[in-house]
Amino acid sequence: MALTLSACCMGGAAAQGARPAADAPLLSSPLPPGLPSGTGAGYHSPASPIAPLPPRTDVLPWSVLADLTRKTTKDGVLPVFSAQQLSMHQTVQRIQGFMVPLDSRAAQTHFLLTSVPLTCPFCLPGGPESMVEVRTRTPVRYAIEPVVVQGRFTLLHNDPYGLYYRVLDAVAVE
Template sequence: MTASFPSACCADIRLCLRAAVGAMLVVAGLGAVQAQSSGSAAGQGGAAAVAAIGQGPGYHDPRSPFKPLQEIDGVLSWKLLSSVTTKADKSRVIPSFPAAVQALDKRTVKVQGFMMPLEPGDKQSHFLLSSVPTTCSFCVPAGPEGLVEVRSKSPVRYTLEPVTVEGQLAVLSDDPYGMFYRVTQAVPASVPAR
């Protein structure tokens, strides 16, 4: 199934992602204030931490016409990518990547996801892959741990079906848009039949 992407729709979703990260910081701040005012262990200087920041790998609506992505040998796991932990520091979210994720930095990987265009037109060379399908044209379906920014060698046709690309992964600890992962020099990749 393919579809055209309207050029007027959310011209730069990276700005939406930045706003979502900002909202996560506000929620984290409110959680810290509530913990302090309630006298919890976190508010009393104890070891308890404020609730995790981020939306995780996203929520797959059971009413979606698209099946959830399945783990595939040789394709980077969203479970692994979303194992990052985060903490709020003033106006930004600081990711802490487990060793297994850090080991993937600058390595060639395959990643599968649902395409979120960042350019007008039905062919994209700069887009996001999401761990879950979008349910709203104006919403980010997952936190930064459920998204991968992709820059492809040649344009990839927009589709509502899952897309698999292969390229060099960058694990990002201080991206200005709040992204955690980027794949560059990407090319469409095939996956084994199930």
């Protein structure tokens, strides 16, 4: 069964109150035609009111996390990590991203960090290569602006939730 893509996921007409056309194309992908799909660190909508991540040299670039391949097995689609990614397993890394809270509290100890901001409360901003699960030592206050965390970076070879990366014992850094 194919699904129609809500324009709110694209920052389009539905986000502005208009309804999609009755003859809107059915898409089997969560991205509309012409947008990058399947790889990369997510799509930052030009209509987003939130600015993209500012460049920083002291954080792990999302391009490094997105640089992987996948293999399909009987258990699902699994990541095949690059040599660079394998060398970072269980090391301390800094990652900059947008917080996706996993509960309703103002401060979070367990959240997702993504390469692009959420533009729709019902849509993930990209694939598993564009998000990192974070577990912190102390709560981090939710913010719309990008945050930077530092902690023990872990590769997830067969995570039950389909994630590829996790940072444990994280702390927020400026």
